[in-house]
Structures are given as structure tokens and as C-alpha cells.
Amino acid sequence: MQTDEIRSENWVRFCQEMTDLNEGALLTIESLEPSGGTKQIVKDAPLKKFILDKSGECNDILNIQTNETVGQKPDDHFIIEPIHLRIRSEANDRKILEIEAESGITRVRFKPGRFPSS
Numbered sequence: 001m002q003t004d005e006i007r008s009e010n011w012v013r014f015c016q017e018m019t020d021l022n023e024g025a026l027l028t029i030e031s032l033e034p035s036g037g038t039k040q041i042v043k044d045a046p047l048k049k050f051i052l053d054k055s056g057e058c059n060d061i062l063n064i065q066t067n068e069t070v071g072q073k074p075d076d077h078f079i080i081e082p083i084h085l086r087i088r089s090e091a092n093d094r095k096i097l098e099i100e101a102e103s104g105i106t107r108v109r110f111k112p113g114r115f116p117s118s
Helices: 007-020
Strands: 003-006 028-032 038-053 061-066 075-080 082-089 093-099 102-112
Touching: 003 007, 007 038, 007 082, 028 061, 038 075, 038 102, 075 093
Parallel strands: none
Antiparallel strands: 003 082, 028 038, 028 102, 038 061, 061 075, 082 093, 093 102
């Protein structure tokens, strides 16, 4: 499985490009449990935007916003103090965004999805 690290100085641009390339694409957000399992947080919600807020004095906040769909309200998923953003290629040639933060690891899967070129 290939992994590409997004350098922290490129995170704001990366988030804008993810929004531009994937607005409206369906995404699923999962968090990795300490036991190794996954917990699904959002399933098949359309992406509204990725925002990296660096205005806080102590913590950066990555906000993944989704649009309203039938049976689901619009939502904001906050990741506090991201440490690493990585694009991982899975065996079936699909890519996922993996976000490592102080609170754990979050994975974002897209249907369909496009990633900015490195």
C-alpha cells in the first residue's frame, strides 16, 4: 500500500484543492479505535468543504463539512490538532485520506474521489 505524506505547509492549499475537486462527492468518515477496529462517523454524505482553521492560539482544526441529504442533516466533523495528512492507496486502487491527530486516526473515503497531485 503506497502512502504519500502531505507536508504541513501545504495543508491549507490541499484542503482547498480537495474541496474544489470533490465538492458533492460522497464521503465516509471513520475513526480507528485503539483496539484496531473502526467506528463509522459519517456514511455517504456529500462533501461541502474541507477547511483548515489555523487561527486558534493553541490548536489547528480541520473541519470536514457535509451537505444535507435525505435522512441526514448537514454536519461538521472537527479534527483537533492534526499531526499528519496522508493519502493511502488501497489494494483495489482506491485512495483514502488518513488524518492522524492528537485524538487518534480518522480515515476519509470518497465515492468517487479525486486527490490533488503531489
